[in-house]
C-alpha cells in the first residue's frame with residue numbers, strides 16, 4: 001500500500017512539472033535559439049563563400065581570356081605570314097626571290113628625286129645585300145632594252161660621310177668585285193667628294209660606279225617582302 005502511494009505521488013509530481021514549465025521551455029532548454037550575432041556570422045560566412053567563388057570564377061575567366069588572346073595573336077601572325085608569302089609584286093614590278101624590282105626606263109631624275117619616285121611607289125631605290133641580289137638586278141637591267149650609255153640609280157651613297165658607302169637601308173655597301181666596276185683601270189669608288197651617289201653604269205656592264213648625285217638617271221626601285 002505504501003509503494004502504490006509513492007508511485008501515484010511521483011506521477012502527480014511529474015505531471016505538475018510538465019504543466020508548470022511547459023514543453024516549450026524544455027525545448028528551449030535543450031535547443032536554445034541562435035543568438036543574433038551567430039545568425040549574422042552565418043550570413044557573413046555565406047557571403048564570404050560566395051565572394052570567394054566569384055573571385056575564383058573571375059580568375060579562371062582571366063586565365064581563359066589570356067589564353068584566348070595568345071591564340072588570337074598566333075592566328076593573326078599566321079595570317080600575316082600567309083598574306084606575305086602569297087603576296088605578289090605590283091604589276092609594274094618584277095619578282096626576284098623576296099624582292100620586287102621596277103626599272104623606270106623612261107624616267108630621268110636626280111638621285112634624291114629618284115628616291116622619292118620609288119618611295120611614292122611604296123619602295124625605295126634598290127639595294128643589293130649580296131652577290132645574288134646584284135646578279136638579279138643586272139640581269140633585269142641588261143634585259144630591259146636600255147642603251148649601253150644609260151645609267152641607273154641604285155640605293156647607295158656616301159652622302160653622310162665621304163668614303164663611307166651605305167645602302168639606303170642602312171647596311172655598309174660591300175667593296176670590290178663583283179659589285180663595283182672599274183674606271184680607267186681603277187676600282188670604283190674613286191672617292192671624290194663630288195661623286196656621292198651609286199649608279200649602275202651602262203658603259204661598264206651596269207656595274208656600280210660613284211657619280212654626282214645631280215645627274216639625271218633612271219630609278220631602279222625595289223620593294224622587299226620579309
Ligand SMILES: [Ca+2]
Nearest residue numbers: 192193195196
Ligand atoms: Ca664620294
